[in-house]
Amino acid sequence: MCAAGRRAVAGGVTTVRDLGDTGYLALGVRDAARADPSLPHVVAAGVPITTPGGHCHFLGEGVRGEAGLRRAVRERHERGADVVKVMASGGNLMPGSRIERPQYTREELCAVVDEAHRLGLPVAAHAHATAAILDAAAAGVDSLEHASFMTADDVDEIPAGLLEEIVARDIVLSPTLGLRAGPGTAMPPAMLTRLPKLVAAATRMAAAGARIVVGTDAGIAPIKPHDVLRDAPVHLQQLGFGPADALHAITARAAAAIGLGDRKGHLRPGYDADVLAVDGDPLTDPAALHRIRAVYVGGVLVGSSRSSEYR
Structure with missing residues (x-):
């Protein structure tokens, strides 16, 4: 996990939100990062809440029932988690x-939401299925991860009134964007066939005025390296974002979405000096984000174009 974190930082990703580990290991990386600028700032969920045998059950014990779910939330709070992750649908x-x-x-x-909010923790809900998205939004989760409206072999239409409810509740939508193709990597066929409808749904979300950030699923596959975030602005522009708004979505808006908007995401006095310096203007040339000249974490230079990390 530390190696993955260092790769993220080397690629200009100075803050990450980890929404599912095993053994609460991300909390340890988070704590180590406070004294090690080569690691990113980590917002950690710890072990995700899921059903027995459910999606990602191998990361921890599954739980059902309102009383059991409230206990699971309290356990994460007691362990020091920053956010609660719940698997509202399969995956x-x-x-x-x-x-x-x-x-x-x-x-x-x-x-889950009631207990987490009582303890001051936000809730991020993994939700692909339309019914799960509807239920999670009605429950008042703070962010919807993926929000893909997938069926077994297709993509549903977005139910009438749902986007208006999401906007009214100020729920963050975190579609899974950003990928880096290369030798031996490819998008899974099941996703490739759904892609036009997934893009259409995400475009509708953006047009409705939803607060959209990017959940990259970084590290889940070779096509999703740990620094894949800088590949996402191109995909956001395909959803109708302007170049500046696409960069805003992965910086200031993302920082606010994970509770760090008062110290990250802007180049302002009093904010953490997390800086990615690139060769070129990403507003006119998105590829400039890949021409990294230097990365600073908390004002500390952790890499430059003279370092072997960037060759």
Whole structure:
């Protein structure tokens, strides 16, 4: 995890939100980063909350029922987690998980949100299935990860009124963008066939005025390296974002979405001096983000174009 964090920093990603580990290891990396500028600032969820045998159950014990879910939230709070991650639907990562099905009832998700907010923790909900997105939004989660509206083999239409509710509740939408193709890497066929409809749905979200950031799923596959975030602005522009707004989405808006808007995401007096210096103007040349000249974390130079990291 430390090696992955250092790769992220070397690629200009100075802050990460880790939404699922095993054994609460991300909290240890978070604490180590306070004394090591080669590591990114980490916002850590620890072990995600999921059902027995459910999506990513191998990361920790599954739980059902409102009382059990409230206990799970309290355990994460006691361990020092910064955010609660709940798997509201199945996913693509493992056999047996059904992406089109909710994993929890609306009442169970309400219990997670109520307990987390009582303890001062935000809730991020993994949600692909339309029913899970509807239930998580109604429960008042703080962010919806993926929000893809996937069925078993297609993509649903966004239900009428849902985007208006998401905007009214100020729920952050975190579509999974950013990928880096290369030798031996390719988008899974199941995602490739859905891509036009996924792009259309995300475009509707943006047009509705939803608060959109980028959840990269960095590290999940070779096509998603740990510094893949800088590949995302091009994809945001395909959704109708202007160049400046695309950069804003992965900096200031992202910082606010994870509770760090008062210290990160801007070049301002009093903010953390996390700086990515590139060769060129990314507003006119998105590829400039890949021509890294220097990275500073908290004002400390952790890499430059003279370093072998950037060759």
